[in-house]
Amino acid sequence: MRLVETGNHVAAWGVRLARVEVVSAYPITPQTQVIEEISRFIDEGEMQCEYIPVESEHSAMAALIASAAMGVRSFSATSAHGLAYMHELLHWAAGIRLPMVMVNVNRALGPGWNIWCDHQDTLAARDTGWIQIHCASHQEILDTVIQAYRISEDPKVNLPVMVCYDAIFLSHNYMQVEIPSQEDVDRFLPPFRSLWRLDLHHPLTHGSVIYPDDYEEVRYSMFRGMENAREVVKAAAREYRETVGGYHGELVDAYGIEDAEHALVAMGSMASEARVAVEALREAGHRFGLVRVRSYRPFPVEECRRLLAGLQKVLVLDRSISFGMEGPLYSEVKASLYGHGDAVIYDLVTGLGGRDVTYEFIAENAVAALEGRLDAGSVWPSVRLNRHHLVSKSGVERLGSKGGAR
Amino acid sequence: MKLKDFPEEELFLQGSAACQGCPGSAAIRVAFKALGRNTVLSVIASCTSVFQSPFPVSALELPTLNMAFATGGATASGLSAAADRLVARGVLEEKPTILVWAGDGGTYDIGIQALSGAAERNADFIYVCYNNEAYSNTGTQRSGATPYAAWTTNTTKGKEEWRKDVAQIMVAHGIPYVATASLAYPTDMFRKFARAKEIKGTRYIEIQAPCPPGWKFPSSHTIKVARLAVQSGMWMLYEHEDGKTTYTAGTQRIIQGQSKLVPVEEYLRAQGRFGHLFSPERDEKRIGEIQRRIDHVFETLQFTHKMKEHIMDIEMAPPR
Numbered sequence: 001m002r003l004v005e006t007g008n009h010v011a012a013w014g015v016r017l018a019r020v021e022v023v024s025a026y027p028i029t030p031q032t033q034v035i036e037e038i039s040r041f042i043d044e045g046e047m048q049c050e051y052i053p054v055e056s057e058h059s060a061m062a063a064l065i066a067s068a069a070m071g072v073r074s075f076s077a078t079s080a081h082g083l084a085y086m087h088e089l090l091h092w093a094a095g096i097r098l099p100m101v102m103v104n105v106n107r108a109l110g111p112g113w114n115i116w117c118d119h120q121d122t123l124a125a126r127d128t129g130w131i132q133i134h135c136a137s138h139q140e141i142l143d144t145v146i147q148a149y150r151i152s153e154d155p156k157v158n159l160p161v162m163v164c165y166d167a168i169f170l171s172h173n174y175m176q177v178e179i180p181s182q183e184d185v186d187r188f189l190p191p192f193r194s195l196w197r198l199d200l201h202h203p204l205t206h207g208s209v210i211y212p213d214d215y216e217e218v219r220y221s222m223f224r225g226m227e228n229a230r231e232v233v234k235a236a237a238r239e240y241r242e243t244v245g246g247y248h249g250e251l252v253d254a255y256g257i258e259d260a261e262h263a264l265v266a267m268g269s270m271a272s273e274a275r276v277a278v279e280a281l282r283e284a285g286h287r288f289g290l291v292r293v294r295s296y297r298p299f300p301v302e303e304c305r306r307l308l309a310g311l312q313k314v315l316v317l318d319r320s321i322s323f324g325m326e327g328p329l330y331s332e333v334k335a336s337l338y339g340h341g342d343a344v345i346y347d348l349v350t351g352l353g354g355r356d357v358t359y360e361f362i363a364e365n366a367v368a369a370l371e372g373r374l375d376a377g378s379v380w381p382s383v384r385l386n387r388h389h390l391v392s393k394s395g396v397e398r399l400g401s402k403g404g405a406r
Numbered sequence: 407m408k409l410k411d412f413p414e415e416e417l418f419l420q421g422s423a424a425c426q427g428c429p430g431s432a433a434i435r436v437a438f439k440a441l442g443r444n445t446v447l448s449v450i451a452s453c454t455s456v457f458q459s460p461f462p463v464s465a466l467e468l469p470t471l472n473m474a475f476a477t478g479g480a481t482a483s484g485l486s487a488a489a490d491r492l493v494a495r496g497v498l499e500e501k502p503t504i505l506v507w508a509g510d511g512g513t514y515d516i517g518i519q520a521l522s523g524a525a526e527r528n529a530d531f532i533y534v535c536y537n538n539e540a541y542s543n544t545g546t547q548r549s550g551a552t553p554y555a556a557w558t559t560n561t562t563k564g565k566e567e568w569r570k571d572v573a574q575i576m577v578a579h580g581i582p583y584v585a586t587a588s589l590a591y592p593t594d595m596f597r598k599f600a601r602a603k604e605i606k607g608t609r610y611i612e613i614q615a616p617c618p619p620g621w622k623f624p625s626s627h628t629i630k631v632a633r634l635a636v637q638s639g640m641w642m643l644y645e646h647e648d649g650k651t652t653y654t655a656g657t658q659r660i661i662q663g664q665s666k667l668v669p670v671e672e673y674l675r676a677q678g679r680f681g682h683l684f685s686p687e688r689d690e691k692r693i694g695e696i697q698r699r700i701d702h703v704f705e706t707l708q709f710t711h712k713m714k715e716h717i718m719d720i721e722m723a724p725p726r
Contacts, residue, residue, distance in 0.1 A: 021491040024484060048494070050487035055523030059480030062473060062520065066448065066484025069471050072491050074484075092474055198446050198469035198485070200502055205464035207472030208449075209456055 001179040007170035010138045010177050011077065011103050011163070012037035014145025016047050017185040018101075020075040021192075024052040024063035026082060029115045030171040031105045034077040057082035061089035061102075068098040069206070071197035073149065075100070079167065080107035080121040087125065093160045094129025094222060096207065098194055099152035100160045101145065106134075106268060106319075107167040108353040116354020117166040117269065120320040123296070123328045125162070129222050131229050132296040134267045135165040138175035140248040146180075147236040150189050154236075156228040158195050164296075168354060169269040180244045188243040230298045251300035253292040256282070257307050260289030264366065265308070265333055266317040267293045270357050274317060277362035284363070286370060293329065301336045308333070309341030315366050316347045317357070318378065326378035344369075347378040355382060407593050413439045422465035424457035427625030429589050429615035429632070430536045431457055431465075434507065436592050437534060437611075438468065440599030445503040446485055450517060451475040452509030453543040454536075468505075476516045478506045479524030482531035490530075503603055504531035511541045513612075514550035514572050521572075525579040525608045532602050532609045535572065538617035546620040553640070555692045557622075557679040564682055564692065568699075576610040577646050583609040585645035589616070590633035594655040598645055605647075614641045622678025631676050637665070638673040639700040653707070661707045670697045 005013075011034045015023070025035040041047040050067075054060045060076045067074040078086065083104050093100060104125075108118035122132060131151060135141045141163065148161035165171065196204070210218065234250040241247040253271075256278050257263060264274045271292035281288040291307050293300060308314050314337075318327025325331060330347035337343060346369045351357040365381055368374040417438035424431035430453050438445070447468045449455055455472055459465045473481045485504045492498040508517060513535035521533060540558050541547040548558040548565050551572070555564040576584045582605045587595035595613065602609040616631040618624065623631055635641035636656040643657040652658075659665045671693060674680040683689040 022484065022487045024480075024487070048491075050490055052483050052487050052529075053527065054480055054483065055526070056480075056519060058476055059483070059520045059523060062477035062480035063484030063487070066471060066473070066481040067488035068484075070446070070485055070488030070492065071497075072488035074488070088474055089477070198471060200444060200446070200469060200498075203467055203469040205458060205466050205470040205472070208458050208464060208470075209460035211460060214461055 002176060003179055004174050004176050005138065006033060006172050006174055007138050007141050007165055008033035008105070008172070009037045010142045011145055012041065013179055014142045015075050016041050017180065017182060018146050018149045018189060019073065020047070020049055021072045022050045022052065022067035022074040023076065024054050024060045024067070024074070025076050025078070026054050026057045026060045028057070028079050028082040030107060030167045031077045031079040031082070031103065033171070034103055057085040058089060061086040061093060064100050064102070065089065065093050065096060065098065068100045068194065069096065069198050071192065071194060073192040075102065077103040077105070079105040080109055083121045083125055084109060087128070090125055090128035090130060095218065097158045097221070097225070098160070099149065099158060099192070101148040101152055102160065102162050103145065104162050104164045105167050105171045106164055114353040115167060117169055118319055118352050118354065119267065122162070122164045123320045126297060126328070129159060129226070130297065131157070131159055131161040131226070131233070133161065133163055133233070133294055134296055135163065135170065135248070136253070136268055136272050136292060137248070138170065138177045139246055141165050141170065142177055142179070143240060143244070143246040143248060146185055146189060146244070147240050150236045151229060151232050153193050154232045155193070155195065157225050157232050159222065159225045159229065164268070166269040178246070180246070184244045188240055226298050233295050233298070249292065249294050251295040251298070252303045252307070253294050254307055255290040255292070257289030257291060259287060261287040261311060262313040262315070262366070262370065263289045263291055263308055263311050264315050264317065264362065265291045265293065265329065267296065267329060268319070270317055270319055270351055273357055273359050274362055276359035277366065280359055280363045281366055284367070286367065288366060299332050299336070304333055304336035305340045308343055309337055311341070311343045313369050314343045314345045315369050316345065317351070317362065318347055318349045319351045321349050321352070321378070330378055344376070346374050346376065349378045349380050350382045357382070407597060409592060412436070412596060413442070415439070417443065417467040419465045419467055421459065422457050423459045425619060425625065427618040427628040428453070428457060429538065429617060429628050430454055432589055432628070433536050433595070433613045433615060436595050437505070437599050440596045441503050441505060441532075441603055443468070444500060445505050446489070447471070447505045447507060448473050448478070448481045448485065450478045450481070450506060450508035450512040452512055453538070454507055454509070456543060475512050477520055478508045478512055478517045478533060479520035479522070479529065482506045482533065483524050483527065483529040486530045506531060506533045508533070508535055509543070510535055510537040510539060510551035511549045513537070514570060518572065522579065525576060525581050525610070528581060528607045530606055530608070532611065535610070535612045536615040537612055538615040538620055539569070540617070540620050542617045542620040554696060555680060555683060557682060573610065573612045577651070579608070581608040581610060582606070583645070583647050585611045586641070586643055587611060587613045588632050588636050588641060588643055588655070589613070590629050590636060591643060591655040594643060601645070620679070622681070623676055627676065631673070634668065634673040634676055637668040638670045639667050639704055640670060640673050660704060661711050663708065667700065667704055670700055
């Protein structure tokens, strides 16, 4: 079946096809349409599912953990402040080693209410133990939600999966998607399984006091689960292509990289724009390729080395900032390439709070890098002062001019 | 029902890590006996997180999910929704009782939002607040349940505010069942758990839990202090169902005039946390304030009781 739908409604289709049985969620723009659509599916008898309209995201995640602990396939969706609000329980969800899936629509954090695309929310949840897969199209959202259950429920993984996609660009715009048949999805995704559950016949106590003698092993097991996820994410992508159809890359989605001398690295919808930039750069005679990081956790370390280490210049696009350091994706790419090759690595921090990033802008900065006109380190080339910035003008000016305000 | 009629099976096992005289462990034992094996438990961060015993052993003979501080109502909602699906699919023959066990910090303060949300949704579970009137697990800091004038480590001259009353807040939610209980009246407590088990929807039971180290009394006095709390009117026993409050056990006897209120001073003197009200000099003002509040509540209740009896007499009189 072919639909023209919003990314949010497409995510709901993925949840429906995955035969999710408990959904707990709280409204937040731009995620709300996901749970509205699920609610409609339930009301119309299309899903056999309990929907818990909780009173906060903290509670959404608590209910999600609890229903997974009872041995039932569970789902939630959130964004930005909601993700930040449930942060404590993100750690809990990963530490409990139970499969569950959540959609996070990447959105900017306040203050200054901004419902537009930004990766700060998601990347701030980086170290919670969640697998994070970033999507770049509506079809990828649908396919990844289904794959996410397969990954999360794999006995070698048993970690929660966050399916991330960009606010408005993907959440609200309409695109065409192919909805697979329930039979095909059922062949790809077996019924729910988990390492353990709350069992009335075999009572166990989970999560009581744990001393230093045992705690480190718990964290190590999470580390192993995340390492195992590398192969499982790849296998899920391949088997999904065979069983259901649809393929969006594995840990990374590479484009035009085979004969490339230089590369762009990006995530999410901005990577789609970077793909157009690659075309434009190639037309201008610059052999660029693109590495779209699909799995941010586990991070595609080997893939980055294999695809980027032999190149001359690598331009990373970051849609968030680690204050006091640099763009987070930039840090990760550099760390992956440390000791491998001589690529000079640049970083654009841009597109924050939904600011449009055009392919012309990306190409312009890529050429600047080739011509030695781009400073190393994270630069903010799209920052500029408007008349209505006058109140904070002196503050912005004090940021300094290095690749910044102009 | 008498104590000897309680089920013999122990679902709270020996060898827990509780302090001597711990009211929480005594209460959980009665609750488990009343609810039985078909129960899924979630323990919210509290002393119970500790006294259930550390990994890899456990004193809890029920499937148990320990959860974060602010999650009681939400955790129950998730457990209950999943159990409904398992029943619908025939994996479970009968829906288990979902039991949340939380302290007053997790109920009055950090967890009230999740509890209120779950109650408004009438999620199907029993929420227990064992109220030791302070953050005992972290070394006795004030909570929203700490009574006026009580010492804690961050109210060293006595708490300046009056406690709030979450049981009444739960009554205001219109949930099917709200009850308060006391360790000194275990059969009353057992009956309330048994009654709660029969009902569907959100049920709230609050147990006063006198804490020997936190309240500063000998560990052999837990039950004695609990009884004095009821006898002095500092803790009231009732259940609320179908819009009607029924006072029970010791509280009922006072209201009906079968026993007299014990002066609150006896209750206060039994605990070191109120010691500053009596030494170095007697604090007439604060003792008087506490007593007057109790007197006002009981005078009203006793008056209402007499009026009702009077009306009943009129109604039941033969027609002339």
